[in-house]
Amino acid sequence: xxxxxxxxxxxxxxxxxxxxxxxxxxxxxxxxxxxxxxxxxxxxxxxxxxxxxxxxxxxxxxxxxxxxxxxxxxxxxxxxxxxxxxxxxxxxxxxxxxxxxxxxxxxxxxxxxxxxxxxxxxxxxxxxxxxxxxxxxxxxxxxxxxxxxxxxxxxxxxxxxxxxxxxxxxxxxxxxxxxxxxxxxxxxxxxxxxxxxxxxxxxxxxxxxxxxxxxxxxxxxxxxxxxxxxxxxxxxxxxxxxxxxxxxxxxxxxxxxxxxxxxxxxxxxxxxxxxxxxxxxxxxxxxxxxxxxxxxxxxxxxxxxxxxxxxxxxxxxxxxxxxxxxxxxxxxxxxxxxxxxxxxxxxxxxxxxxxxxxxxxxxxxxxxxxxxxxxxxxxxxxxxxxxxxxxxxxxxxxxxxxxxxxxxxxxxxxxxxxxxxxxxxxxxxxxx
Numbered sequence: 003x004x005x006x007x008x009x010x011x012x013x014x015x016x017x018x019x020x021x022x023x024x025x026x027x028x029x030x031x032x033x034x035x036x037x038x039x040x041x042x043x044x045x046x047x048x049x050x051x052x053x054x055x056x057x058x059x060x061x062x063x064x065x066x067x068x069x070x071x072x073x074x075x076x077x078x079x080x081x082x083x084x085x086x087x088x089x090x091x092x093x094x095x096x097x098x099x100x101x102x103x104x105x106x107x108x109x110x111x112x113x114x115x116x117x118x119x120x121x122x123x124x125x126x127x128x129x130x131x132x133x134x135x136x137x138x139x140x141x142x143x144x145x146x147x148x149x150x151x152x153x154x155x156x157x158x159x160x161x162x163x164x165x166x167x168x169x170x171x172x173x174x175x176x177x178x179x180x181x182x183x184x185x186x187x188x189x190x191x192x193x194x195x196x197x198x199x200x201x202x203x204x205x206x207x208x209x210x211x212x213x214x215x216x217x218x219x220x221x222x223x224x225x226x227x228x229x230x231x232x233x234x235x236x237x238x239x240x241x242x243x244x245x246x247x248x249x250x251x252x253x254x255x256x257x258x259x260x261x262x263x264x265x266x267x268x269x270x271x272x273x274x275x276x277x278x279x280x281x282x283x284x285x286x287x288x289x290x291x292x293x294x295x296x297x298x299x300x301x302x303x304x305x306x307x308x309x310x311x312x313x314x315x316x317x318x319x320x321x322x323x324x325x326x327x328x329x330x331x332x333x334x335x336x337x338x339x340x341x342x343x344x345x346x347x348x349x350x351x352x353x354x355x356x357x358x359x360x361x362x363x364x365x366x367x368x369x370x371x372x373x374x375x376x377x378x379x380x381x382x383x384x385x386x387x388x389x390x391x392x393x394x395x396x397x398x399x400x401x402x403x404x405x406x407x408x409x410x411x412x413x414x415x416x417x418x419x420x421x422x423x424x425x426x427x428x429x430x431x432x433x434x
Contacts, residue, residue, distance in 0.1 A: 053228025060222030078383030098137030185261030220380030
């Protein structure tokens with residue numbers, strides 16, 4: 003439950019919606035589901051098995067599993083730590099947006115701007131020099147407080163009610179959204195693929211990046227959480243539950259957003275602001291929507307918090323074991339670093355709006371580097387290490403797949419299709 007909570011968050015609602023919208027809807031979903039099944043699931047099992055064997059941080063996961071491995075393998079662990087740190091730096095900014103909306107919903111001002119339009123409300127909010135940074139800092143402070151005091155018990159208890167509550171609200175939104183006039187076009191956009199779009203190379207990099215970002219593969223979260231697992235836990239079943247829960251959440255969130263996008267005449271390719279402009283309009287159009295909307299943004303901020311806790315635990319675990327720091331000191335140091343790294347993203351729609359990295363603003367550029375480079379590199383290293391470096395029997399035993407046909411298929415996927423697909427898409431992303 004704690005690991006599902008680490009996977010489910012803003013990436014399933016905010017990022018999935020706009021990336022799917024920018025990449026054709028249904029055809030993106032089809033490629034995304036294929037990558038989740040054939041790449042995401044094998045890598046989650048592999049990363050959990052490394053973590054459970056190492057009982058340590060992301061770097062030790064590559065040394066304990068095979069003490070004779072060349073010294074270059076721990077670099078893969080450091081890449082994963084870098085990925086978690088970079089993602090958390092701008093994830094905290096998006097989480098701050100959710101907190102800002104929750105605050106606005108509680109105070110009532112979010113519901114009084116309908117006439118002016120939520121597009122203007124959102125753009126004014128994220129362009130401010132104070133509120134985005136303050137909300138970012140607040141979410142990070144809450145994350146630091148939890149991680150400094152220990153994670154397991156609190157996160158597990160929190161997710162037992164948080165995930166079902168958020169899922170119930172998202173399902174309710176989807177059921178309401180599909181009844182809106184004109185919603186059928188949105189359902190078709192998400193569920194009826196235009197197969198001609200498969201000829202677009204950027205589609206595959208976007209789908210793989212979203213799979214890695216949404217699930218959390220490649221940034222050592224599963225290696226860290228796997229280090230807490232006892233031997234009695236069946237890894238394939240746990241990994242499947244994580245993947246299915248995360249994917250269903252994203253698809254249902256898409257069914258809550260895209261029917262409303264078409265019903266209100268909005269552009270499905272509107273980009274990162276899609277969820278923050280569309281969802282408030284759905285809330286206002288439904289009975290009791292202000293109450294539901296307030297609960298939704300509160301729960302979204304809380305769901306973001308669980309993911310942030312998981313991401314921060316990655317560099318904290320490394321700092322504790324490598325630098326011999328106390329947990330509180332390591333957490334404060336890592337949190338301060340993440341806050342500093344995230345400031346440009348927090349200001350990228352305001353004071354730093356004119357700064358461009360290629361064709362992207364700061365936040366979008368950092369997101370692109372993390373999701374299409376750092377995370378796939380981390381996943382590639384895991385596939386190669388478990389598939390080729392570790393002795394076959396050991397790899398199968400650690401994954402609880404010894405003596406099964408599923409284990410043979412899993413190892414084959416890690417050895418050939420998974421690294422080949424990641425390598426091809428990394429090349430496409432670098433050259434595109």
